[in-house]
């Protein structure tokens with residue numbers, strides 16, 4: 143079956159739907175993206191992107207658009223809910239780029 147013959151329908155313009163649509167469109171497929179919500183809006187306070195996600199966004203040409211409006215965290219700290227004492231810390235920033243090849 144030649145998938146390039148007709149458009150591919152994708153239901154949902156979330157991260158998965160938008161990523162699939164971009165990836166398919168870059169490979170020459172026609173894509174029709176359907177979203178049931180009237181408008182796309184943020185849910186929650188922010189989105190932390192791991193290196194596997196930023197690697198894909200880079201390949202799709204989206205990372206350079208996000209970089210100016212994103213904040214690069216220097217570390218993830220796990221703290222005690224009772225004392226707020228630090229239990230563990232995972233360094234991010236440049237260390238994450240060196241370790242995983244892309245920013246987190």
Ligand SMILES: Cc1cc2nc3c(=O)[nH]c(=O)nc-3n(C[C@H](O)[C@H](O)[C@H](O)COP(=O)(O)OP(=O)(O)OC[C@H]3O[C@@H](n4cnc5c(N)ncnc54)[C@H](O)[C@@H]3O)c2cc1C
Nearest residue numbers: 153154155156157158159176177178179185186188189190
């Ligand atoms: C509060 C909160 C904080 C989070 N923080 C993080 C984070 O920091 N880092 C991280 O990586 N992940 C985070 N996540 C998880 C992340 O948001 C989800 O894993 C991701 O959004 C899932 O993407 P998705 O495209 O699969 O689904 P969704 O984002 O849910 O998108 C699905 C879309 O499909 C639409 N849809 C559904 N059915 C139909 C239909 N029949 N026809 C048309 N449209 C339809 C919906 O309206 C929706 O827009 C968080 C989630 C929440 C709730």
